[in-house]
Amino acid sequence: DVKVTQSSRYLVKRTGEKVFLECVQDMDHENMFWYRQDPGLGLRLIYFSYDVKMKEKGDIPEGYSVSREKKERFSLILESASTNQTSMYLCASSFTGTAFSGANVLTFGAGSRLTVL
């Protein structure tokens, strides 16, 4: 069973703390993504990566950074957590190919719900 695994389902952190969210996929996918999901809003892309050591900013990268040292692992880092970063964070992966081969279909992790106090 293919999987995207996020290390923590629930985290509670204090303002100013550094936060690491880890994501691992076992499907040998090239592409990995970090989204945040808030009530009443669509999924918003924070960062994505098309290859090892490569990263691209999404729509809301401010306050976040990422790391992809290995193909299967994509980490999201909040350098100094703030209360407005309280959210559900979703990691996803996909493979590169033609649309009809199933490329661009995202497989999501179960999510990490972060509360910043």
Next chain:
Amino acid sequence: GQNIDQPTEMTATEGAIVQINCTYQTSGFNGLFWYQQHAGEAPTFLSYNVLDGLEEKGRFSSFLSRSKGYSYLLLKELQMKDSASYLCAVLDSNYQLIWGAGTKLIIKP
């Protein structure tokens, strides 16, 4: 700007049929996706449309009209387990996904 609109919430009865609409205005179009998300769980892929017309997969069907910027997801023979949020997303000309806010579907016995 780019925009995806879908109803916030819908209610339907077990055994009935429900249609969830999605309209979009995006910079280019490379396909439209529907995902299902149960409360507290990850979104899971339901369907992909890139050509006009209806795609049927068991109880679920998805329709696309590119000229109208419109899609719908049709769920037949509703079951209680279909209670979930349904997310519409469009792949734009840069192959970036633009997401709607999701439609929460409530199924009543």
